[in-house]
Amino acid sequence: MEKEVIFNSDLHFEHKQWRRELFFWEDELRSFNNRLNELVLRWTKKDVLAQFEHYQNQFIIHENTIKELEDHINLHETNIAEHTKKGEDVLNQELVKNHIEYRNRMEIERNLYNNLKKEFFRYLSEYM
Template sequence: METKILYNSNMHFEHVLWKRELDFWIDELKTFNNRLSELVTRWTDKNVLARLEHYQNEFILHGGVIEDLQEAIEEHEMRIAGQSESGFNAIDTKLARKHVEFRNRIETEREIYADLKKKFFRFLEEYM
């Protein structure tokens, strides 16, 4: 089995990319909520309003996930910074494992968010 080493600088670079992606999602959620506000003023049908509420709840939930991911990135960044200050460039096994697990969380959330957006755009096509 090949040994892989995660360097602090590479993990930091990945964190920067994730932070930018999460910031973009936050901006998108603001735009999506604005769309919901527009639709609320256009529709009185209870079924449509229930679907609007569903998407509003989904956006709130996803916003919470984004906040959790941002906090986890910051915690990991602090650990990396502490290790870098001590002169170690490669992170210990436990933290490397956590980084890989977090990468998987980001990838999973990316898929969930993409699916939500796809469904929301279809909804908008139908009711905008």
Template sequence: MKSEVIYSDDLHFEHRHWQGELAFWQDELKSFKNRLEELSNRWTDENVLAQLEHFQNQFIRHGEVIDTLEHEINVHETDLANHSKKDEEVMDRELTKGHFEFRQRMEMQRKIYAELKEEFFRFLSKYM
């Protein structure tokens, strides 16, 4: 059975990519919250206001998820740095397993976020 070697530089690169993606989402959320504020000043209809509140809650929740993901990346980066200090270029099984599980979580979060954006843009096209 052939086993693949995983290097810390590869994992570090992926972390940097994820951090950039999370930062982009945070910026988008700020923009979306501003749009919500504009709409809340424009509409008095209870149904529209309820939908605005729904999106506000979703954006807050997604912001919390981003914070959690960023924290977990930082923890993993610390683990990578500790391996590097010991001149360990190859990752142990647990660190690698954790990285692959985190990758799956990022993929799932991308889908969730994309669906939220799609729903929000449909809402905006209806009420802007």
């Protein structure tokens, strides 16, 4: 069985995709927080405000996860650049293994974030 060769350019391309997606999520979260601030001005019921706090906390958790993923991408990009300077176009197995783990983390975050959005939109439709 022949080993698959993964090139720096392949990883760099995926990093660019991830960065765009993370940037979009950051922008969406700012918008969602603005919607929450509008709700706080309209409602005083404790159950509505408890939900408000729930979403506010969830948005903070996702913002932190986004920052962590961005940090990983930046570190990995630095490593790719170092390999490229040395004329090495293929990363070692450990770095590729780490990349695959972060690909999985991106997929998990993508699913969690999409579920949160659906839930939040239902909440907005009820209280906006």
